[in-house]
Amino acid sequence: NAGVTQTPKFRILKIGQSMTLQCTQDMNHNYMYWYRQDPGMGLKLIYYSVGAGITDKGEVPNGYNVSRSTTEDFPLRLELAAPSQTSVYFCASSGTGEYGYTFGSGTRLTVV
């Protein structure tokens, strides 16, 4: 029972590079989310999806893109990485009618 799986766990990027953070869930959840957590701050919503083919912006979407081609996968794309994107990124999912999320273990990203 894997739940929500994120890869990679750690990554160092140079300024201007791009990368994709992978997220997959095996619970057949419709809703998926990407959050970032900066030191001493709460989790802030980047993007979310209510189902395959449907995505929408959250509180802090600038510099990111997402896609949702399947129910299981919700990758987060960083284009032209900037130091301000240094953070821990969490993917989460929830089922229809559920309030609680299941989170992945996170990706720690450093942009230098």
Added chain:
Amino acid sequence: DQQVKQNSPSLSVQEGRISILNCDYTNSMFDYFLWYKKYPAEGPTFLISISSIKDKNEDGRFTVFLNKSAKHLSLHIVPSQPGDSAVYFCAASARGGSARQLTFGSGTQLTVLP
């Protein structure tokens, strides 16, 4: 503008005593509240929740209290155990919208001393 605030970054409690973690919110549209627990290098895990139609919810050693008039909720852990040492996030969800987005507080680091 932080809609969910946890004003205490850290809290230390002796094992066996009560831990009380506090959370304040400003958005009157919030109708569901949750507490998550997070260990280092792991994702947050759901702990307990409460609907705005209730003022208390209990699950074993964990109780959440909601005071709607004060826009305040608290998490009580009794008795506290060393394994409870973690960061605790308060989160809130507003009615309406296409997905149950959660707004998180900044977290409180709880340390339970043996």
